[in-house]
Every structure is written in C-alpha cells, then in structure tokens.
Amino acid sequence: MDPVIEIRDLRKTYGPKVAVDGVSLAVGRGEIVGVLGPNGAGKTTLVECLAGVRRADSGSVRVLGVDPQRDPAAVRARLGMQLQEATLPARLRVREALELYAAFYPRPADPAELMRLLGLTEKAGTAFGDLSGGQQQRLSIALALVGDPEIAVLDELTTGLDPQARRDTWGLIERVRDRGVTIVLVTHFMDEAERLCDRVVIVDRGRIVASGTPRGLVQGDGDRRALRMRLPSGTPAEVAAEVAALPEVHALTRVDSTGEIEVTGDGHVLPATILALSRHGVVPDDVRTLGRTLEDVFVAVTGADPSGAAPSQPPPSPHPGGPHPPSSHPTDHVEVRS
Numbered sequence: 001m002d003p004v005i006e007i008r009d010l011r012k013t014y015g016p017k018v019a020v021d022g023v024s025l026a027v028g029r030g031e032i033v034g035v036l037g038p039n040g041a042g043k044t045t046l047v048e049c050l051a052g053v054r055r056a057d058s059g060s061v062r063v064l065g066v067d068p069q070r071d072p073a074a075v076r077a078r079l080g081m082q083l084q085e086a087t088l089p090a091r092l093r094v095r096e097a098l099e100l101y102a103a104f105y106p107r108p109a110d111p112a113e114l115m116r117l118l119g120l121t122e123k124a125g126t127a128f129g130d131l132s133g134g135q136q137q138r139l140s141i142a143l144a145l146v147g148d149p150e151i152a153v154l155d156e157l158t159t160g161l162d163p164q165a166r167r168d169t170w171g172l173i174e175r176v177r178d179r180g181v182t183i184v185l186v187t188h189f190m191d192e193a194e195r196l197c198d199r200v201v202i203v204d205r206g207r208i209v210a211s212g213t214p215r216g217l218v219q220g221d222g223d224r225r226a227l228r229m230r231l232p233s234g235t236p237a238e239v240a241a242e243v244a245a246l247p248e249v250h251a252l253t254r255v256d257s258t259g260e261i262e263v264t265g266d267g268h269v270l271p272a273t274i275l276a277l278s279r280h281g282v283v284p285d286d287v288r289t290l291g292r293t294l295e296d297v298f299v300a301v302t303g304a305d306p307s308g309a310a311p312s313q314p315p316p317s318p319h320p321g322g323p324h325p326p327s328s329h330p331t332d333h334v335e336v337r338s
C-alpha cells in the first residue's frame with residue numbers, strides 16, 4: 001500500500017473525556033475507507049485531527065507526508081473536508097459560496113461542473129438559507145471537492161438525504177474515487193459502507209475495535225457457520241445433545257420465538273449435524289444457513305444499534321479543504337479486537 005494517510009497511536013482528550021484513545025490507521029491512495037461507530041465513539045474527532053482542524057494530545061499523523069498539526073495550510077490545500085456541523089451565511093448564494101471557496105485553492109475544480117455533478121445548477125442563485133436540508137448537504141459535498149482535493153473527508157455524507165438522493169450521492173462519490181481521490185467516509189449507515197467502502201474501521205469509545213473489508217468482516221474468520229433448522233416434534237433431547245457435543249459444533253441453542261434450533265460451528269458444521277441427526281432417523285425441516293451482515297458485525301463489536309446511532313435529520317455543513325487523487329487496494333485481512 002502507498003499510504004497517503006498514516007495515523008499512529010493518536011490520542012485526544014477533552015478534559016476528562018478520552019475521545020480518541022490510541023488509534024493507528026493507514027489509508028492507501030485511492031481507497032475509500034469508512035469510519036463507523038456509535039454516537040460519541042470519536043469518529044469526528046479522529047477525522048478532525050487528520051485534517052488539521054483539531055490538535056491531538058499525542059501520537060502522529062501524516063497526510064501526504066505532511067504533519068497537519070505543524071502545517072495545516074499545506075494539508076488543507078490538498079485535503080477537502082465536509083464537516084458535520086459547519087454552516088454558511090444564510091444569504092450567501094450557492095454559486096457565490098463555490099466561487100468564494102474555489103478562490104482559496106491554486107487549482108480549483110470548476111464550480112459550474114460541481115453544481116452540475118451535484119444537481120445544484122438550478123439552485124446556483126439560491127441563498128444557503130433557502131436551500132432544503134438535502135440541498136445544503138449537497139452543497140457541503142461540493143465545497144469539500146471544490147479545491148480538487150487528493151483526499152476528501154466526508155462526515156455524515158448522506159444524512160438527511162432522501163433514498164434517491166443518497167443513491168445519486170453514492171454514484172457521485174464513486175466517480176470522484178474513479179478520478180483517483182482518496183476518501184475517508186464517516187458514516188452511520190451500514191448499507192453506505194458496504195456499497196462504497198473498500199475497507200472499514202469500526203470505532204468504539206475512541207478505539208478501533210474491528211477493521212477489514214466489508215466482505216472480510218462479514219465473513220469473519222471464514223470458518224464460522226450458523227444454521228437454523230426445525231426438528232420434528234418428539235425428537236429426543238439426547239439427539240440434540242449429541243449434535244451439541246460434535247467436534248464441529250460450537251454451540252446449539254433453541255430459538256424460542258420460532259421453536260427452531262440454531263447450530264454454530266466450523267466449516268463442516270452442516271454435514272456433521274445432518275449426519276448425526278440421520279443416524280437417529282431424524283430429518284430436520286427448513287434447514288438454512290444464516291448470513292452475517294455488516295450490521296451484525298457492528299452490533300457484535302460495539303454492542304450498539306446502528307440505526308439508533310444514526311443522528312436525527314438536521315443537515316451538516318461545509319468547510320473547505322483541499323484537493324486530490326489515486327489508488328491502492330485493500331486486502332481481505334480482518335482483525336477483530338475485543
């Protein structure tokens with residue numbers, strides 16, 4: 001990997017509150033890396049430190065080889081940031097905002113092109129205060145990209161957007177990535193992470209508790225399977241006990257709501273279970289394997305409900321950032337720390 005962002009053992013406290021507690025993370029050129037986590041996990045603080053808008057207590061950050069604490073201006077010229085809660089003057093019009101921000105950069109993107117990409121052309125003359133929440137959101141993304149950054153940090157990218165606008169925004173982000181921009185995406189939405197991210201890190205209480213590709217995280221160690229099935233009524237308890245004792249089986253539980261049994265185990269748990277049952281002439285019904293989702297992983301490692309973690313509507317807002325490009329590729333490597 002050719003890292004464009006390297007964070008080592010970063011720590012940030014607010015008084016007694018430890019917001020970021022020893023995070024290390026490397027992001028390769030052209031990757032889309034998702035930062036997931038419950039409310040208050042430290043995601044925003046982490047990306048603010050990497051963008052140079054917040055000073056860490058200890059640890060090191062390098063963005064394109066530059067220390068954002070020492071030289072925030074150099075980083076901001078090459079990194080575009082969409083912040084969660086910034087806002088613009090209510091009377092500033094869309095085109096004016098883009099042109100104003102573009103003026104900060106040596107090689108800005110074309111504001112007209114950005115308005116087109118983000119569906120804001122018809123709103124060019126509309127004041128910020130008269131835009132809908134979704135339009136303000138899209139403007140905040142446009143402002144993050146106006147410096148033609150090499151890295152874009154997007155915090156709550158699609159919060160407040162309707163389903164169609166979310167999908168349009170995802171398409172836009174993919175096009176931005178295709179131009180070589182490295183993207184760090186803070187999100188509460190598992191579907192967004194699965195759709196867009198090459199790699200995700202799940203942050204909880206200031207620490208990275210899991211990281212990997214969405215697919216790798218969902219597959220876990222690749223050797224764990226879960227099945228559900230219905231045993232015929234009257235199946236002797238000893239049969240279930242025999243299944244539970246198989247070396248391929250880790251656990252057998254009864255699902256009270258459905259009357260089924262759930263069997264977890266290694267990669268051979270399905271044939272081993274069926275074979276053991278058949279030795280007793282027991283033929284199970286409705287046998288199915290259970291797939292894990294990213295949401296399951298999130299709940300397992302944080303104990304939080306991702307939907308509950310999603311913030312309520314009010315739209316985020318903009319801030320400038322700087323520009324740029326390229327690409328590397330994630331591995332399927334997964335780490336889950338407890």
Ligand SMILES: Nc1ncnc2c1ncn2[C@@H]1O[C@H](COP(=O)(O)OP(=O)(O)OP(=O)(O)O)[C@@H](O)[C@H]1O
Pocket residue numbers: 014017018019037038039040041042043044045046
């Ligand atoms: N300026 C601040 N002063 C004091 N405490 C703060 C400040 N900013 C954040 N915190 C606290 O630090 C912790 C981490 O906050 P942060 O905003 O980084 O988390 P987050 O994961 O981005 O949360 P959310 O998903 O709700 O935006 C939280 O407990 C928060 O209350």
